[in-house]
Amino acid sequence: MAWTKRTGGTGRGQEGDQPGVAGTGPAGAERPSWAPPVLRGDRLEAGLRTLEFDVRGRLDGLLQGNHLGLVPGPGSEPGEARPYQPGDDVRRMDWAVTARTTTPHIRETIADRELETWIVADVSASLDFGTAFCEKRDLVVCAAAAITHLTLGGGNRIGALVSNGAETVRVPARGGQAHARNLIRTIAQMPRAEEGTAGDLSLLVDQLRRPPRRRGLAVVVSDFLGDTAWQRPLRGLSARHDLIGVEVLDPRDVDLPEVGDIVLADPETGRQREVHASALLRKEFAAAAQQHRSEVARALRQAGAGHLVLRTDSDWIADVVRFVVARKRGWSGAAS
Structure with missing residues (x-):
């Protein structure tokens, strides 16, 4: 069972923030320059423009000029x-x-060949949570923006399957900057699921698998919490496509703070439990979280997928750059 922290008055918002206001970070912490912009309410459009500038400016700059994208292969x-x-x-x-x-x-x-990329974006209730400088849901949008920037161009197309557990939206694969902006906006505007609505990542991956699509790149963005029924369809997906799994994490997904009595809630089932955050409980929680993360890494490795981890308390663009550079070194056979 995947439990997320909820304290009185903050709901799904940030730890120390006002209810429903994301992006200011923990109480008293200065917002770093790498933190994702606010992507909700009347700040959505401005946030999407800022995100596009960040991705184009920082990603191209850190990758030092033109890059070959996320897939291997020579061109003409x-x-x-x-x-x-x-x-x-x-x-x-x-x-x-x-x-x-x-x-x-x-x-x-x-590389100049035509590529079709599909993004599976999980924005279920467990992603509407964050205790650092953004919600995990915001990182899903950021990951989609980075993947779009790294794969779009040269006649390439990109599409997406977006689900909040209650409904699924399919964005057909097309090319062009206007389509890319619409795709990212669709993910950002996906309504939040009501508490108690469970997401089904395995069904979402299976929808991309069937009917079979032309070979290309598939990117699954999720926190991979809950059951592990997604492993089998993911292996089936990797049999036809290059596959990347983007795991989105918050610090409270891996450890509990020393705060005394707290209420833990599972947003996808509505179950709650009040516990005392003793040293023993925190140790057991950290061990269980580490075991789950190891299982996710093993499942992605067995599926032949690349594994990118993004955290709400880390520079997500730098993490993307490190992943892309390591992936290219693996293709070229260079020492890491």
């Missing part, structure tokens, strides 16, 4: 030359540069 457009390394394809040897430098060089190519 010539890129930069680099020194030959053992294991490189000798057919890509750049003899002109090799002659000038007297050192073997190969010519990189820029």
Whole structure:
């Protein structure tokens, strides 16, 4: 059972914030520059514009110029030359540069093939929670914005399946910046499910699996809390697509604070339990949370999926960059 913290007066809002106001962080903490913008109410449109600027500016800057996206594979457009390394394809040897430098060089190519990407966005009730500088739901929107930026272009298309547990919205796969903005806005505007409404990630993944779609990239964004029935459809999805699992976490998903008596609530079933946060309980809670996270990592690994972890108290763009760089190193065979 996945329990989330709820204290009197704050509901699903931030720890130390006013009810329903997200983004100010814990009481007394200064909001860092990397924190996601507020993506609700009358601040939604401004927040989406800020998010787009952040993703374009910081992601391109940290990745140092043009990048090949999240999928491997050569293209036909010539890129930069680099020194030959053992294991490189000798057919890509750049003899002109090799002659000038007297050192073997190969010519990189820029991937230009058409790619179809699908995002499975879980915004069920357990995502409407956050005790740091945003809610987990906000990170789902941020992850979708980053994936869109890294995959869109060159005739690529992107679509999404978004579910809050009560309803599911399908955004058809299309190309273009206008469509990308509409997709991200659709995820951000997905209504919050009523407390007691359970999400079904396995059904959501299965909807993407059937009917079969053209081979491409599938990205599942969720906190992966609750049952593990999603593992089997996820393995089926990976048999046809490149797969990435984005796990969204809050500090209170992995440990309890030393605050005395608290009420723990499961937002997807409505069950509540009042407990005393003793040292023993906090230790057992942390151990159970760590075990669950290990099971999620193992399930994604067995499915052949990349595993990206985003936290509400961490620089999410820097985490995305580290993931992309490590993924590319894995494709090239370079040492990590």
